[in-house]
Amino acid sequence: MPPMKRADAEVWISFLLSLKGQRGTFLMGDPNCATPRGSASSTAGTPVVNGADQTGDSLAIDGLPVSENGYLLAGDYIQLGGGSSATLHKVLTNVDSNASGEATLDIWPSIRTAPADDSTVVVASAVGNFRLSTNQSDWSINNASFYGITFPAIEVVI
Secondary structure, rough: OOOOOOOHHHHHHHHHHOOOOOEEEEOOOOOHHHOOOHHHHHHOOOEEOOOOOOOOEHHHHHHOOOOOOOOOOOOEEEEOOOHHOOOEEEOOOEEEEOOOOOEEEEEEEEOOOOOOOOOOEEEEOOOOEEEEOOOEEEEEEEOOOOEEEEOOOOOOOO
């Protein structure tokens, strides 16, 4: 976390303690990447999974604006599922939609549990389900009374 004063730090420290180590889970995304860099930021359409039984490192989707170049750009994130089943995936190559509003995404990590056909694909403020990777979090206070907080987290694999 960036250096912060006590009022903000106590919120984070209390949150981390409330997880009770590796037992609790939380939804998290990359706050610097909440908005896609591609045209999905302004013209998202209604992206959904296009076909059942998809696993692996690619995902066919539809419901996009038609013939849109740069709908998503390499480095943008998508989310599949919600709540405790939310998974966060990074788009690895630029994505263009075809004349039918369809595209195939090259993503990481691979899809382990196939989403249902027509499941929503979140393209803005995407998150995944995580937990602390150890039962330890670290915080320190420097001479200017700024708190430094670090915590290691891993994806919850379902």
